[in-house]
Amino acid sequence: MSTPHGDLLFLNVRGSFADMAGQLGERMGDQIHAGAVPFFATYLEAVLQKNSPVAKVSNVLRWATHRWVTNRLEENLPREFYEAALALARTSGLQPETLFKAYLMPESFLWLIGQYHKLLGTGPANGLGAPPSFGCTSAVVRSPLSSTMMHGRNFDYFGVEHWDKNATVVFYHPDDGIDYVAVSSAGILGGGITGMNAAGLTMVVHQHFLDEFDLDGVPVGYAGDKVMRHAHTIEEAVAILRDNPPVAGWTYVMTEGDTGRAAIYEVAPGRENFYVIPSSQHKFGYANVYWGADLVDAEVDYYPQYRRANYARQERVNDCLRTLGERDGDLAPVDVAGVLGDFVDPTTERRRLFGKSIANVNTVASVVFEPEHRRVWVGAGGSPTSKNWFIPFTLDANGSHTGGPDLSQDPFLPDRAWHHSAHGQAFELYRKACHRYWAGETDSRLLILIEHALALFPQEPNLHVLAGLLALRIGRAKRAEGAFRRALEQVVDPARRAEIGLFLAWALDLQEQRGAAKYLYKRILKDDACDAPTRKRARIGRWKRFTQSQAESLPLDFVYAGVP
Numbered sequence: 001m002s003t004p005h006g007d008l009l010f011l012n013v014r015g016s017f018a019d020m021a022g023q024l025g026e027r028m029g030d031q032i033h034a035g036a037v038p039f040f041a042t043y044l045e046a047v048l049q050k051n052s053p054v055a056k057v058s059n060v061l062r063w064a065t066h067r068w069v070t071n072r073l074e075e076n077l078p079r080e081f082y083e084a085a086l087a088l089a090r091t092s093g094l095q096p097e098t099l100f101k102a103y104l105m106p107e108s109f110l111w112l113i114g115q116y117h118k119l120l121g122t123g124p125a126n127g128l129g130a131p132p133s134f135g136c137t138s139a140v141v142r143s144p145l146s147s148t149m150m151h152g153r154n155f156d157y158f159g160v161e162h163w164d165k166n167a168t169v170v171f172y173h174p175d176d177g178i179d180y181v182a183v184s185s186a187g188i189l190g191g192g193i194t195g196m197n198a199a200g201l202t203m204v205v206h207q208h209f210l211d212e213f214d215l216d217g218v219p220v221g222y223a224g225d226k227v228m229r230h231a232h233t234i235e236e237a238v239a240i241l242r243d244n245p246p247v248a249g250w251t252y253v254m255t256e257g258d259t260g261r262a263a264i265y266e267v268a269p270g271r272e273n274f275y276v277i278p279s280s281q282h283k284f285g286y287a288n289v290y291w292g293a294d295l296v297d298a299e300v301d302y303y304p305q306y307r308r309a310n311y312a313r314q315e316r317v318n319d320c321l322r323t324l325g326e327r328d329g330d331l332a333p334v335d336v337a338g339v340l341g342d343f344v345d346p347t348t349e350r351r352r353l354f355g356k357s358i359a360n361v362n363t364v365a366s367v368v369f370e371p372e373h374r375r376v377w378v379g380a381g382g383s384p385t386s387k388n389w390f391i392p393f394t395l396d397a398n399g400s401h402t403g404g405p406d407l408s409q410d411p412f413l414p415d416r417a418w419h420h421s422a423h424g425q426a427f428e429l430y431r432k433a434c435h436r437y438w439a440g441e442t443d444s445r446l447l448i449l450i451e452h453a454l455a456l457f458p459q460e461p462n463l464h465v466l467a468g469l470l471a472l473r474i475g476r477a478k479r480a481e482g483a484f485r486r487a488l489e490q491v492v493d494p495a496r497r498a499e500i501g502l503f504l505a506w507a508l509d510l511q512e513q514r515g516a517a518k519y520l521y522k523r524i525l526k527d528d529a530c531d532a533p534t535r536k537r538a539r540i541g542r543w544k545r546f547t548q549s550q551a552e553s554l555p556l557d558f559v560y561a562g563v564p
Contacts, residue, residue: 001405005388005419006381009186010169012402020172021084021189025091028168032092032187035166036159040102043158044109046438069111072215073104073247081189081222088189103189104219107247111213135310136206137358138253138286139317139339141324142260145282145331148372149262151255152336153204154358154386155194155365159185161435164364164383169376169393171403177229181395181403183367183378192224198395199232200257200371206288208249209300214269217247224252234263238274241265249298253286257371266290268298283325285317285339304495304531305355305560312356316346320358333368333377333390337414340366340379340386343423348492353427353453353460355560359384361427361434362559366390375406383431387424389413426457433466434558443474461490462561468503469563472551477510494529499562502534502541509546518542 001008011027013020025032074082085103089096101108139152157163166186173179179198182191196202205220223244231237234254241252249268255261264286266273273292277284288310290296301307320339324331340363345356354360366379366386374395379385391411397404418424433441433449447470454463468483484504491497505520524530524538557564 001380001391003380003389003391003411006165006167008167008169008378008380008391010171010393010404012171012173012404014173014175016175017080017084017190018087020174022087022091024170024187024189025088025094028186029092031166031168032094034162035186036163037094037099037102037187039159039162040105041098042101043105044112069108069215070101070104073107073219074100076216076218078218078222081219081225084189088187092187094187099187102187103221106207107213107219110207110209110248111215135288135306135313135360135362136204137313137317137340138204138206139283139321139336140253140255140262140277140285141283141321141331141336142255142262143282145325147330148370149255149257149260150331150333150336151202151204151253151262151369151371152333152340153194153253153367153369154340154363154384155204156360156362157364158362159364160361160383160431160438164381164385167365167378167380167385169378169403171395172228173401174229178232179395179401179403180228181376181393182225182228183365183376185365188221190221190225191228192221192226194365194367195224195228196369196371196374196376196395197228197231198374200374201227201231201233201237202255202257202369202371203227203237204253206251206253206286208251208268208288208290208295209302209306210249210268210298211300212269212298213248214245215247217269218244219247220250227252234261234276238263238265241267242272245269249290249295251286251288251290255369255371257369257374264291266292266295268295271295271298283321285314285321287311287314287317289314303560303562303564304499304533305557305562308493308495309356309560312346313358316342316344316356316358319346333370334412334414336368337366337377337379337386337390337412340368341384341414341418350459351423353423353430353457353463355462359386360559361431375409377412384427387415387418422456426453426460426463429453429456430463430558437556437558443470446470447474459490461487464490465500465503465561466556466558468507469554469556469561472503472506472510473554473556475510475548475551477507481507481511494527495531495534498524498527498530499534502538503563505538505541506546506551509541510548510551514545517546 013023089099135156137154142149163185170182180191183194194204227237246267252265262277342358345352363384368377377390379388381388392406392409394406430453450467464483464487468480471480505517508517521538521542
């Protein structure tokens with residue numbers, strides 16, 4: 001199905017789990033080879049080698065991760081999932097090793113970061129050079145605000161231009177369970193990430209950073225798929241998830257279309273928090289922040305920018321839903337989609353391009369479920385998918401257990417003016433820079449894209465920070481100084497100001513203004529709002545001048561405009 005912003009693939013598969021996987025591979029082989037699976041399979045290697053401080057030992061870390069984690073997880077995979085993955089590999093032409101590396105990447109990546117943190121502490125772990133690129137948002141609205149339950153969801157994850165450009169809507173018709181629909185990407189097996197079944201149960205997952213892992217646990221995708229195939233209620237879903245304990249930290253946000261009930265189920269190895277949303281609460285939002293007291297303590301503050309963005313999204317989604325609740329009239333899917341496409345920073349009430357916003361460059365999938373009607377609206381095209389056309393699909397399009405487009409409903413575009421606005425055009429330039437950075441584009445060319453984005457939207461402080469960091473890496477310290485000073489004019493958060501102040505000190509050091517740089521380092525060290533990684537780097541800078549060779553090897557984070 002084609003839209004002005006990109007295509008959506010949809011198909012129906014039937015039979016055993018292995019049969020359905022084989023049909024996926026056979027019918028989507030080209031898209032699978034071009035999509036997220038090959039990208040995920042090599043993601044760890046790319047992270048460890050791309051400007052990472054641990055690049056010199058990347059081969060050892062890669063070997064250890066695959067030997068101790070990926071291989072062990074593969075050995076512990078349930079037989080049903082293992083055979084299904086082999087069937088998909090066989091019919092798609094992928095090597096099984098590639099497929100298993102891709103499927104187990106989420107748990108392997110979390111294990112690597114968690115172990116690095118556990119061994120070296122939060123501050124040093126920040127220097128791994130691997131920023132988190134996930135930050136999903138759920139928004140749930142129910143009666144009396146709307147005539148039907150609506151469950152909106154942004155899936156923010158790695159793989160811009162891979163996941164989003166090969167988006168799929170797969171209708172599964174298993175021999176031994178309930179029909180269900182999965183919104184994912186070509187080659188991603190099952191409905192365990194974003195799905196809804198014929199019983200009217202929706203389920204989406206959110207990821208968390210921990211340093212506790214159970215390598216004998218079950219990968220999140222398979223556990224969630226079992227829920228889709230066999231659970232009729234939230235309680236049945238929780239029972240299945242308890243029988244399939246997690247490897248790492250996750251939250252499942254679930255709703256029941258026929259009853260209007262909703263719940264969150266937060267898990268970590270050996271811990272859980274099951275919370276049913278009170279019937280008097282007609283709306284709620286969820287980001288990647290645990291609610292349960294025991295689980296809050298288990299989360300690792302690995303990357304300050306990521307933490308700040310998560311809490312900002314949690315605050316902002318609640319603000320948006322509160323505003324919707326004050327409106328007259330019945331809410332519709334387009335209203336929930338509007339929340340998913342929001343770019344406002346709740347701490348400043350200003351429109352942002354990226355950072356503390358619900359929509360961002362890694363929003364590679366967006367949906368609004370109407371489970372009572374067994375309908376899902378799916379955003380089509382490149383990120384942020386929540387700004388694109390939403391296409392309606394139904395689990396039973398023609399009365400014969402065949403899913404497809406819901407022809408009784410018209411597609412909608414949440415914000416018709418956005419793509420042609422200065423904000424939308426600046427975002428597209430920034431999105432291209434993000435993708436090209438990962439593809440190996442030169443810093444000079446990336447800086448040109450960012451400068452063009454700044455010409456369209458100069459009020460985005462993170463663009464100035466990115467321009468400054470790129471300028472540092474190519475030896476343009478004076479340009480970097482100007483960019484950081486402009487960013488400081490726009491940023492109010494004390495911790496972020498301290499971090500940008502550190503970058504400014506680096507620019508001054510490179511211009512041999514050592515006295516001014518040392519003054520900034522000392523001021524940062526006296527700042528109680530300063531984050532631990534910034535403090536550590538300022539302490540080093542106070543005693544040792546920042547050099548151009550250090551600047552050239554800085555790892556960059558295009559999602560939060562930082563140095564991970």
